[in-house]
Amino acid sequence: MDEQLPITKIETQLVEHLKRNQITILVGETGSGKSTQVPQIIYRLDRNERIAITQPRRVAAINLARRVAEETKTELGQEVGYTVRFQNKSSSQTRIKFLTDGMLLRELLVRSNLRSYSTIIIDEAHERTVVTDLLLGFLKQLTASPSSSNPRIIIMSATLDAERFSKFFNGAQVLYVEGRKFPVARFYLDQPVQDIVDAVVRAVVQINIGEESGDILAFLSGQEDIDQAVDMLNKIKPSMPKGVPEMVVFPLYAALAPMLQMKVFDRIGANTRKIILATNIAETSLTIPGVRYVIDSGIHKVKVWRHDLGLDSLLTVPIAKANAAQRLGRAGREAPGKCFRLYTEKDYTELNNQSEPEIERTDVAFPILTLKSAGVADIMGWSWLERPTKGAIISAMTQLYALKALDDSGNITPLGTRMAIFPLPPHLSVVLLTAQEAGIADAVLDIVSCLSIENLLMNPRPDQRDQVNESRLPFVVAAGGMGDLIVLRNYILHYKSLKNADEKKAWCKEVFINARAMSNVEDIRNQLARYLKNTPTNEGSAPNGELNDRIVECFLKGYVNNTALAVTGRTFKTIATGQSINIHPSSSVFGTKSSAIMYTEYIYTTKAYARNVTPIDLDAIQKIAPHFLGRRSAGSS
Incomplete structure (x- = not known):
């Protein structure tokens, strides 16, 4: 002790x-x-x-x-x-x-x-x-x-x-x-910055040149910004002045493979300085020895669920004062430290005291399925620390009904009980269980494992886009117009066929796939496969039809809420809520015509976009979920 x-x-x-x-x-x-x-x-x-x-x-x-x-x-x-x-x-x-x-x-x-x-x-x-x-x-x-x-x-x-x-x-x-043992000096900017990644990199370089020994922990909002900052610092390293510590740069975020996450605790040599670029994963509990300098970007990413639209968005928003205090505290664990806040002192005073609880801004389908699995009948009357809104609960119950996890009386079904076992959103649990019964779990596990990782496919810069699209084209062509899920599986099959780590890393760079995230896919796949083995099944022989068709059918059972019908041009309206939506330009089926689509992700930038898109037809929806389509049609008439 x-x-x-x-x-x-x-x-x-x-x-x-x-x-x-x-x-x-x-x-x-x-x-x-x-x-x-x-x-x-x-x-x-x-x-x-x-x-x-x-x-x-x-x-x-x-x-x-x-x-x-x-x-x-x-x-x-x-x-x-x-x-x-x-x-x-x-x-x-x-x-x-x-x-x-x-x-x-x-x-x-x-x-x-x-x-x-x-x-x-x-x-x-x-x-x-x-x-x-x-x-x-x-x-x-x-x-x-x-x-x-x-x-x-x-x-x-x-x-x-x-x-x-x-x-x-x-x-x-x-x-x-009481808390930390050592004082931490705070520094603010005079003016807001435009490019937060560039500002973090500049701050790291200035601290490395001007401050005495001690490691640096910098907080950024997400994986993409962190990977960009890691690349920039690694390019800058050779041009650093003589006599300053050598920078050893480590990323740290949830989607990083476990072995790579633990590297931030590795010992490094003399005259070197650790630079850890992290999300809020490093705000609490996680003590990284040697940190004396903290760079706080003042932002983080949160998922916000719009239950009225049935849509989920990942937003970059300002942190709360409580987050800022946690970040600052990382610098005072072992010695006096310094915290460089990349925002103005006035901006700090305008931050909320506490972050909004996740239960108030997230889809509550998983919590409600969990409660139903535990035998809770009265969802509204349960012991919530903070109760979701009535609208959020109704939206979640509707989702679970469409997935056949709940029956007409709102009671959990045998399928719902099996779904609750998985550490996945309910719709992905349905996909896996459907694939297991169809005898194609191996194929679907590959795709589900990829969907469980954020930012697997990276967005190239405008000057790289044509080259990246050309390198990805063979995998798109091989999908035969069946959409992004099949393209994703083609990537996985090719990745598995490569002989060694160097080949895999080189190929990932060529097609602009996050190599760190891809290395974690197999871990997730193995874990989900174990859950499947422990789940009752009616699995039969392999299907007689085309494998890709059966894969799409499995996903449609899980993503029936994420379907949309074509209206005019290339605009669609979601069946669940009537929300206008477009196919994202990054999709393999962007620019093609389809009577209906299924998608696994929604984002909003200048307008609403569907990502991971698969073309389908109305007959497929009618076959998979007539109860859902019938209720929606009645509600819109």
């Missing part, structure tokens, strides 16, 4: 409180040591304790488990372990287990309760992910009837929005612990 961490100052108080109370709200600023030390404090009280501690992100769960195993001088996977989406490093001997919140939710659904644990710690509760909110609701129900068999509950947050959690758990006491 690290006795210099602030959490150790309240250890006696914490222990006495835990002995008297079943539920505790613990607020500790960044650097307090709560994530690593609280489970150790509890374990020292009783070696028979079985402690689950959740994290919103897999890389944090893995790194924290490794650190606690080192501090307790135990082998990782024995007394201390972890379970995340693609890995399980735990055993029957594990007493302190770090999990992603999604994995703990899955355990709850499979076992109906969490009484296999004596203590459950929900860490980073302030991030308010949908899954965290669901866990909090289930835990409140679990503790509603006092019982000696109920687990101890600890809700840990890094921000001061603790009263909401206390009120939700019927006035549970709040304990506070």
